[in-house]
C-alpha cells in the first residue's frame with residue numbers, strides 16, 4: 001500500500017452520515033421507514049447496474065472488440081444478473097408491510113411514483129427499449145411526470161447507443177458468416193428441410209392423429225417452414241423487421257444463429273456466454289416487472305397508482321412487452337439437432353479454434 005495513503009475511517013469513506021441521514025418519513029406510520037429504505041436500496045442497486053452497463057457499452061461500442069473485452073463485458077453483465085436476482089428478493093421485505101398499513105400513509109406519496117425513477121428509465125433505454133414500444137399510461141411521453149433535470153437525462157439516454165444497438169453491430173461484423181468456398185447456409189438449409197420433412201412424415205404417419213388433428217399439425221408445420229424464411233431470405237427478413245416482428249439485422253441474426261449452433265467451438269464460447277447473459281438479463285427484468293406487478297396487486301388491488309396509471313393492469317402489460325432481446329429468445333426456433341448440423345470442413349474447424357493452440361505453427 002502507498003505509504004502516503006491517508007488512514008481512512010469506515011463511516012467517512014462510505015459517507016454514512018449522509019447516507020443514513022436521508023430517510024425522512026412524511027407520516028408517523030411505523031412502516032413508512034421500511035418503504036423508504038427498500039426504495040433507496042433499489043435505487044442504489046440501479047446505480048450499480050448503470051455503472052456496469054455504461055462500462056459494457058464503452059467496451060462494446062467500438063469498431064473492433066478484443067476477445068478479452070468481450071470476456072470483461074460478460075463478467076460485468078453477469079454481475080447485473082446477480083444484482084437482479086437480489087433485488088427481486090427485496091420485494092419480500094416490503095411485503096412484510098400489510099396493505100392496510102400501506103393505506104395509512106399512501107396518500108402522503110401522491111403524486112410521487114416509481115414511474116418517476118429516472119434510473120429505471122435509464123436502464124431501460126440503455127438496454128435498448130424503444131420509445132415507441134413503451135406501454136403508455138396517459139397521453140404523452142413517459143417523461144411527462146419527470147422533473148426537467150430527470151427528463152433531460154432520460155431523453156439523452158434515448159439517443160444511444162443502446163446495448164441492443166452495439167450488440168447488433170458487433171454480431172453483424174462477425175468474421176464467421178462466410179467460410180470461403182464452404183456454403184454453410186446452403187448446407188444448413190438442406191438440414192432444415194430434412195428436419196421439416198422428418199416432422200411431416202411423423203404427422204402423416206402418427207396413429208394418434210385424426211384427419212382434423214393432422215390438418216392442423218400440417219398447417220403449423222407450414223408456419224414453421226415460413227418462419228425459416230427469416231434466416232434464408234434477406235427480403236423476408238426485411239418484411240419481418242418492417243412489421244415490427246424482428247429487430248436484429250439480417251447479418252447479426254445469422255451470426256447469432258451460428259454462435260448458438262456451434263457454441264462448443266473454442267472461439268464461439270465467449271460470444272455464446274454473452275448472448276446467454278443478455279437473455280438472462282432480459283428474462284430477469286421481465287421477472288422483476290412481474291414480481292413488482294404482483295406485489296402492487298397485493299398492496300392496492302385494482303386501485304389506480306399514485307402516478308396515475310391503471311396500476312397492476314399497466315404494470316402487467318409492461319412485463320409482457322418491455323423485453324428488449326426478444327429476438328435472441330426466438331433464435332431457438334431456428335436451432336436444429338446437433339446430429340443434423342452440417343459438418344464443417346477441417347480448415348473451417350481450424351478457424352474456429354484459438355490461434356495459439358498447441359500444435360499450430
Ligand code: HEM
Nearest residue numbers: 039042113114115117120296299305306307308309311318
Ligand atoms: C407498496 C409498494 C409499491 C406500490 C404499491 C407500487 C405501485 C406502483 C404503481 C401503481 C406503478 C405504476 C405507475 C403509477 O401509477 O404510479 C409503479 C411503477 C413503478 N414502480 Fe412501484 N410500487 C411499489 C414499490 C416499488 C418499489 C419498492 C420499487 C423499487 C424501485 C418500485 C419501482 C417502480 C418503478 C421503476 C415503476 C415504473 C414501472 C414502469 O413504468 O414500467 N415500486 N409502482
